[in-house]
Amino acid sequence: MMEIKELSNINNGESIGFVLRILMNYLSQSLSYIFQKSGITPTEFLVLREVFENELISSSSLALHLKMNKGSISKIIDQLIYKKLIKKEISSLDKRVQKIFLTEKAYKTLPELAALIQLKEKDIFAILTDSERNTLYSLVEKIVSAQNEHY
Numbered sequence: 001m002m003e004i005k006e007l008s009n010i011n012n013g014e015s016i017g018f019v020l021r022i023l024m025n026y027l028s029q030s031l032s033y034i035f036q037k038s039g040i041t042p043t044e045f046l047v048l049r050e051v052f053e054n055e056l057i058s059s060s061s062l063a064l065h066l067k068m069n070k071g072s073i074s075k076i077i078d079q080l081i082y083k084k085l086i087k088k089e090i091s092s093l094d095k096r097v098q099k100i101f102l103t104e105k106a107y108k109t110l111p112e113l114a115a116l117i118q119l120k121e122k123d124i125f126a127i128l129t130d131s132e133r134n135t136l137y138s139l140v141e142k143i144v145s146a147q148n149e150h151y
Helices: 004-011 016-038 042-053 059-066 070-082 104-124 130-148
Strands: 086-090 098-102
Touching: 016 042, 016 104, 042 059, 042 070, 042 098, 042 104, 059 070, 059 098, 070 086, 098 104
Parallel strands: none
Antiparallel strands: 086 098
16 A cells, blocks of 8 residues: 555656646646637547548557547547548448548648647747757657557
8 A cells, every 4th residue: 555655755756647747737728729719629639630640541540559449539530520621431452441531621720720739839848948848859759659569
């Protein structure tokens, strides 16, 4: 059983996960207005960005890339189809597979939204030097890559 002393250490800088969670909450709150105004959720944005990077991706590959379950991806895809941001077509190679691609509306919306997000993130991380930002990014990317190997 965890002692109270061990629990108090979580708030004293000994739990980087705790600090990262606070940062993540702050980022989410800071970006919420941008996402609200666009009508696209942060998760939908991640899916759109992944489809942009991997045109004609299948939903199962999308789930794998984003570390999400197929049911969640399916619901998000349905929402994005409803919003006319993506379409699906049956693969010519395998009729059981549906490929996902962006619509013209998405190609117009995505760069505008990405630019707003980048501006907000630049503002949030302005306290860091370029070198510190690069180091932070490299360290977080290293942790994420290591965790990807486990899934």
